[in-house]
Amino acid sequence: MNTVPKYIFDFAFFADWFGMLNFLEEMALPEDWNFKNPSSERRNQRNPILENYITHTFDRLATEYNESTTDAERNKKIFINGNKACFNTGLVTRNHKDIYAYFETNPTTGKQPWIFKGFWDDSSPNLTDFHPLPLRAVYFKDISDLIYDTSLELRVNSAYILNDALNRGRIPAELRDLPYLPILFEGSVQYAIKKVRANYRAAVPQYYQDRIQFLLPLSLLDPDSVDLALAVTKQDGYYTGNTCLTLDMAYNNARLIAKPDAFWLRT
Secondary structure, eight states: OOOOOSSHHHHEEOTTHHHHHHHHHHHBSOOOOSOSSOOTTOSOOSOHHHHHHHHHHHHHHHHHHHHOOSHHHHHTTEEEETTEEEEEEEEEBTTOOEEEEEEEEOOSTTSOSEEEEEEEETTOGGGTTOSSOOOOOOOOSSGGGGSOOTTSEEEEOHHHHHHSHHHHTTSOGGGTTOTTHHHHHHHHHHHHHHHHHHOGGGSEEEEETTEEEEEEEEOSSOTTSOOEEEEEEEOSSEEEEEEEEOHHHHHHHHTTTSOOOOGGGGO
8 A cells, every 4th residue: 555645745746835825724714823922933924823734634634544444444534546636624615615635646756746736625626536525634533532521630740840941931931930830830720620610611622642632721820811721631540731832832733623712722
């Protein structure tokens, strides 16, 4: 069986990557694809979350494709039909029609095997050679995998988070050197659990390292605002928390599964 590379730029040549992303943004249901606090060093200043979404969606589909054992199963992930190929972006148009990325074989030897040709919805004649059309990427087996179980114990490595340089750098600067930061942090974790018990949607699922995690809202000073997201992983009968993320990072990760409806991620 032929496998496909997981990195989208190894799979296909894109003549205008950023122009393609801008076109897709205009085609899809309106959504804010930029960070609340964008970095001036980032090449993509318009829709970096969309860029991350497309590259990781293809990564997941390629993984599923390579793990499939029949042509029918592979075609549900990335449909390759002779000199044509397509995959489901997981996005929809303003009329809620699925959007597909369409490719044709690259005639230039020694280069990527495919050339990106465009985005089309399911009514396009460019997709008539694909039946049935491929499905969206799958990140969970059961919908219950996306619901945080508040009956389980949560073990947070607060000392590591507050002293690790990477995690510490994500804490708002005005809070990092407070002598009572450990108390604030512990209290914010307990408050986050109360929020999730009151509304399960406050725990937002994300896909990281081939498994579902949850993002919990941490309010360090003001209970009505959120400063950080705590990434929580389910173990055998309990959860662990070893990493905190900025809200931009958290939304970027969570958007891969679905557009989060938790208001705290975009405040």
